[in-house]
Amino acid sequence: MHEPAGARAPSDLDDLVGADLTARVTVDEHGTVTGWNAGAERLLGHPAGEIVGRPAAGLLAEPPRGRDLPPFPRLRRWHGTVALRHRDGRTLTAKVLAHHRTRENGRREWFCVSAPPDRPSPPERHDDPFVSWSFTQSPCCATALYDTRLRLRRANRAMERAVALTEDDMLGLRVGEIVDDPAGRRAEESMARVLRTGEVEVDEDFLTAAGETRVGAWSLLMSPLRDAGGVVRGVCLTAHDMTEQHWARRRLQLIAEAGRRIGTTLDVMRTAQELADVVVPELADFASVDLLTAVDDPPDTSRRGGPPPGPLELLRAAHQSVTPGVPEAVTALGSLERFSEGSAPVETLRSGHATAYEMTHPAITALVAHDPVRAARVREFGIHSVMTVPLTARGTTLGVAVLARHRHPEIFQQDDVVLAEELAARAAVCMDNARRYTHERDRSVTLQRSLLPQRLPEQAAVEVATRYLPAGAHTGVGGDWFDVIPLSGARVALVVGDVVGHGIHASATMGRLRTAVRTLADIDLAPDELLTHLDDLVSRLSTERDGGRTRERHPECEGEVGATCLYAVYDPISRRCSLARAGHPPPVVVAPGGAAERVDLPPGPPLGVGGLPFEAAEIDLPEGSLLALYTDGLITPGGRSRAGDGDGEADVSRLSGLLTGPEPTLDALCDRILTDLLPPRPPDDVALLVARTRALDASQVATWQVPSTPSAVAQARKDALARLDAWGLEDAAFVTELVVSELVTNAIRHARPPVQLRLIHLTHEDSLICEVSDGDSTAPHLRRARTFDEGGRGLLLVAQLTRRWGTRQSSHGKTIWAEQPLDV
CATH class of the missing domain: 3.30.450.20 (PAS domain)
Known part of the structure; x- marks a missing residue:
């Protein structure tokens, strides 16, 4: 305890008690006198100079017989009456109390005291009985x-x-x-x-x-x-x-501390180390945690007695010691060790109960019998007591913790066993939670990655690199996604989205939304219209999830479905990009040789809110421009950036700087962005899509305005064939002539002017696109003509002779297009 103010100094205390009234002598382990005070001189008459350094046996009145001597090296204290010889030769009988103690330098000695010769006698018992x-x-x-x-x-x-x-x-x-x-x-x-x-x-x-x-x-x-x-x-x-109360408080404090320190992460190995750190040094001097090698799929012991019979191979997950460097450990972290049948760890796993052993127990001797290294460590450190504790949670055996004592003087008691079981049970539950979470996360990651594009499609509009990074351990996999969708007219759609929530259901919802986006993109909807349809879909998904039957069958699905999305369409012919967003961060664009800046897009509500409009914006993108689409996990990961400031604007500035920096490829640029902006284990999912725009040369596109007269069809065929000759595509003349004739005839006969014919030669994809635009919004339908019909077979022939065909609406009418391959 701390000495309060006003306490006597040690010299004052010695004066008060008369320190030299007691005879005090110190004797080392070899029996040599090393200390002699004035009280000892007064008792036996020898000054210190005559005695210190001489054998203490010389002070005895007669030499003791060996068989009468107690086992002094093993004693902590001895007391009794001793016959001593005074300096003047007479014999004195003195009561001696001797303490066996260790000095600060580690040397052992005996501290012997004898009360003053004139010590007070027991008082007379004249008081009331x-x-x-x-x-x-x-x-x-x-x-x-x-x-x-x-x-x-x-x-x-x-x-x-x-x-x-x-x-x-x-x-x-x-x-x-x-x-x-x-x-x-x-x-x-x-x-x-x-x-x-x-x-x-x-x-x-x-x-x-x-x-x-x-x-x-x-x-x-x-x-x-x-x-x-x-x-x-x-x-x-x-x-x-107050010993029992004190140790009870200590046990409760240790349990409370374990609740704070064990299970801070969803990581099995880290949790094992936290258990070892908690029990050392409070409960043990050395602790190891070994897990079954099948910890990802451990045996269920709720219905049978532990793991299968025979030797067991365990993985060293953690260990800790009061000695720096953990020299007691025989097995290195991450290594496997085989334990024989009958050894203490195996017996504990079999029984499912913690057990304390002394070193002579057969389960311990079986553990060290065939392991000379372990036997040497036991002797070297003087390990005298071992406890093995199973790690079991929810009927599942995960491993075993081994605790040992060598500095603690007492062996493990039953109270220690109960405490160790409580700590191990807490750790085992945390490990099982981590194991189950890891399984869930692995399934979510697998589902998420399977729902993302496995390979990017070939297209002529942009060069693309993408990255998806799942969240770290605490949050779990979410519903971030990206997509690249080729559209008609050599255009391309770039999509990035983020589903609210994490886990398998967020991944599944992401898959449904990605499929919906591809379906809506296939009918060539404008970005704002596509988001409007997607918003209706998310609202319906929320209604389904809120239904009573859905909640009853899948309670984990409760809550609204929400998502954000950015949809962009780039045309390499006009070099224009149309974009719209629903609650999503705007993209960053970098013109060739220019600075990076965020695209000023109308914000738009998140998907699923319903009832609010979406607005699109158009920007010009010169050839070679960079367009970066991303989810909010990149710029505000969990509210904190890698720099630790939690400032999304600062992260956008850093992203802009990275986009303008020199990188040999888009893949290298994506890697650099993720490395510089994110911590090693980001708390939220990240999807990143970086595109460098291409442009089609004017020589690859031919456009004609077609008069709305039937005779103009022949001229349109001639113009198309002449262009094919200029491009060296004479082999495609027959199909192209038929497609041009059919599409231009339909536009003149069934639609309104103006009529436009356009041919696009995609050298990158080795294909030819024929487009006919008119001023009517009515789309044609493919049908089979009856036997005696004079018409109705044109579009059927177009569909049969081309790779794909379709129609898209515009603000001025519609466009019918057909694409044919040139490599056949």
Whole structure:
């Protein structure tokens, strides 16, 4: 305990108690006298100069017989009556109390004390017998009375039991001489203050009682003893053994600390290390955690007795020690070790119960019998007690924790076993949670990646690189996605979206939305119209999820479905890009040789809100421009950027700087962006799509305005064939002539002017596109003509002779297109 202000200095205390009244001698392990005080000189007449450095046996009146000597090296303390020889030759009989102690330098010695020859005799028992009986026989607390020199005058039976000495053995000795421990010195200082101030002192201290191996907790009350005139004549020391309450508090504190420190992550190996860190040094001097090698799919022990019979191979997941470097460990972290049948870890896994062993137990001898390295470590560190604790949660066996003691003097007790089981049970639940989460996350990642594009489609409009990075352990996989969709007229749609939530259901919802986007893109909807249809779909999904039957069957699906999306369409012929967003971060664009800037897009509500319009914007993108689409996990990952400032605008600025930096490829640019902007384990999913625009040369496109007269069809065919000759595509003349004739004829006959014919030669894809635009919004339908019909077979022939065909609406009418391959 800390010494309060006003305490006596040690020299004052020695003066008060008369330190030299007691004979004090120290003897080393070889029996040589190393210390001799004035009290010893007064007792035996030898000055220190004559005795120090000489054998202590020379002080005995007669040499002891070997068979009469106790086992001194194994004793902590010895007391008895010794016949000593005075310097003048006479024999003296003295009561000696000897403490076996270790000095700060690690050397062992005996500290021997003997009360003054004129020590006080036991007081006469003239008081009331009831008073005497109550003092000596009181079972409630240990009590001792000390005089004004703080030397013991009386001790009751409880005090005698506490120190394992009789009252006669202690008469005339100080507290620090009876108890060779710093606690004795502190108690003596408190008693000195009681003599000086007359005030009661209350203290709490820790020491190991005689015959005990565990440190005990004692509550001390020191009160003054006054005579009839109020003069302080001594001190009453009362000691209450609070060891059980103290250790109960320590166990509760350790359990509470385990609740804070174990399971901070959803990582099995980290949780195992946290368990080892908690039990060392409070419960054990060394701890290891070994897991079944099939921890990803461990055995279910709820219906049978543990793992299958035979030796077991365990993985060292964690270990910890009071000794730096964990030298007790035989197995390295991450290594496998095979444990034989009958060894302590295997027996514990079989029984499912924690067990404490001494080193002579067959389960321990089986563990070290065939392992000389482990046997050497046991001898080297003096391991005297081992405890094995199974790690079991929800009927599943995960592994075993092994605890060992070598600095703790006492072996493991039943209370320690109960505490270890409680700590292991908490850790096992956390490990099982981590294991189950890992399985769930792996399934989510697999589903998520399977729903994302496996390879990007070939198209002539842009060069694309993409990245998807799942969230770290705490959050789980979400519903971020990207897509690249080829459209008619050599155009391309670029999509990035983010579904609210995490887990398998977010991934599944993402798959449904991605499919819907591709379906809507196939009918060539404008970006704002596509988002409007997608918003209706998300609203219907929320209605389905809120339905009672859905909640009853899949309670984990409860809650609204929400998502954000950015949809962009780029035309490499006009070099224009049309974009719309639904609650999504706007893209960043970098013109060739220019600075990066965010595209100013109308915000638009998130998908699923319903009832609010979406607006599109158009921008010009020169050839070679960079367009970066991303989810919010890239710029505000969990509210905090890699720089730790949590500022999304700062992350956008850093993203802009990275986009303008030199990188050899788009893939390298994506890697650089993720590395610089994200922590190693981002708390939210990230989808990134970076596109570099291409442009079709004017020589690859031919456009004609067609008069709305039937005779113009022939001229349109001639113009088309002439262009094919210029391109060197004579082999495509027959199909192209038929397609041009049919589409232009339909436009003149069934639609309104203006009529336009356009041919697009996609050298990158080795294909030819024929487009006919008119001023009518009515789309044609493919049908089969009846036997005697004079028409109705044109579009059927177009569909049969081309790779694909379709129609798209515009603000001025519609366009019918057909694409034919040139590599056949």
